[in-house]
Amino acid sequence: MSIVADSPATVIPSGTWSIDPVWSTLEFEIKKLGLVTLKGRVPGFSGTIEGGEAPAISGTVDVSSITTFDEARDGHVQAPDFFDAERYPELRFVSTAVQTKDDELVVEGELTIKDVTRPVELKGSFVGTGVDPYGNDRIGIELAGTVDRTEFGLEWNAPLPGGGFLLPNEVVLKANLAAVKAA
Amino acid sequence: MKILAISGSLRAGSYNTALARAASKLAPAGVEIEVYDGLGLIPHYDEDLDQVGIETPEPVAELRRRIDEADALLMLTPEYNGSTTGVLKNAIDWVSARHRGSWLRNRTVAVAGATTGEYGAIWAQQDLRRILGIAGARVVAGDFPLPRAYEAFDESGTLASPLVAERLRNHLAALVHEASPLAVAA
Numbered sequence: 001m002s003i004v005a006d007s008p009a010t011v012i013p014s015g016t017w018s019i020d021p022v023w024s025t026l027e028f029e030i031k032k033l034g035l036v037t038l039k040g041r042v043p044g045f046s047g048t049i050e051g052g053e054a055p056a057i058s059g060t061v062d063v064s065s066i067t068t069f070d071e072a073r074d075g076h077v078q079a080p081d082f083f084d085a086e087r088y089p090e091l092r093f094v095s096t097a098v099q100t101k102d103d104e105l106v107v108e109g110e111l112t113i114k115d116v117t118r119p120v121e122l123k124g125s126f127v128g129t130g131v132d133p134y135g136n137d138r139i140g141i142e143l144a145g146t147v148d149r150t151e152f153g154l155e156w157n158a159p160l161p162g163g164g165f166l167l168p169n170e171v172v173l174k175a176n177l178a179a180v181k182a183a
Numbered sequence: 184m185k186i187l188a189i190s191g192s193l194r195a196g197s198y199n200t201a202l203a204r205a206a207s208k209l210a211p212a213g214v215e216i217e218v219y220d221g222l223g224l225i226p227h228y229d230e231d232l233d234q235v236g237i238e239t240p241e242p243v244a245e246l247r248r249r250i251d252e253a254d255a256l257l258m259l260t261p262e263y264n265g266s267t268t269g270v271l272k273n274a275i276d277w278v279s280a281r282h283r284g285s286w287l288r289n290r291t292v293a294v295a296g297a298t299t300g301e302y303g304a305i306w307a308q309q310d311l312r313r314i315l316g317i318a319g320a321r322v323v324a325g326d327f328p329l330p331r332a333y334e335a336f337d338e339s340g341t342l343a344s345p346l347v348a349e350r351l352r353n354h355l356a357a358l359v360h361e362a363s364p365l366a367v368a369a
Contacts, residue, residue: 075319076319080322084321156316
């Protein structure tokens, strides 16, 4: 099941594109102890990409789907110390500007976590377009950016015996988005 | 709304249990504070006893049930060697073992502490808040330290100082507010 990128375009083709969570990957990374990159994955999300003259990207994430691949740790990640999934079941992203600069796709937008909305900048590329085995037009977009988790009220940490803390404030967000042209 | 108060001291004359009783008298309108008295019956936590297919020790089952029935918890702790008490930590372990789910997950909890010393168990309360957060609880910010607890109560068990009583009322109000459905974000 492979697609062939037949147009290495640098702008998003016009039309409305529905993000396919099965083909896409939303991840975050945090460097524990300054040594080890821990990855979390967010399988439950949906979103839309608008191409053409007024490009835009928006989406929502089901917080209860966030996993770090460890049941005990996920219990804490979902709890009020971190995402507080019971009270804040959804994350939101809405772009405010989508531009292509020197072949780089730059997406500025507003990310809402725990009802706190902050501007974020994601950079990456528009990978291309293709037709999948079922005849659907697809596009691929790769984006990454860094946020300060404490700005969104995710402030939990643990002090280390030699000073400093277990977790940094910086969290890397990565989105590999596959989207299908809406009929 | 029902609040279950759990004192981390087993001593009959415990100042923390006295503080729990005093709190029950100061409960806001529409709020009932029950003082849990089964802590001394909880066995030492043993994962071998905490398995599917093995009958849960009855005092543990009762504590889990009481927590389920409560809308919020008030945990009171003395300070032993700079932290909370073994008996209270043991009970928390029984109701938050990861492989069985946590009865504390999303449960709103406030902490308080009474000591005969000058500091009112602030280290114990800090530790208790951290432990409860890891167990998944919604932990209300702030301490309620009651120092020099030997002079804090009158003969009827009421807090002698109106100022201290007012502080405790405010602490309970914060707990009730945090536990209320209205505090849930839209």
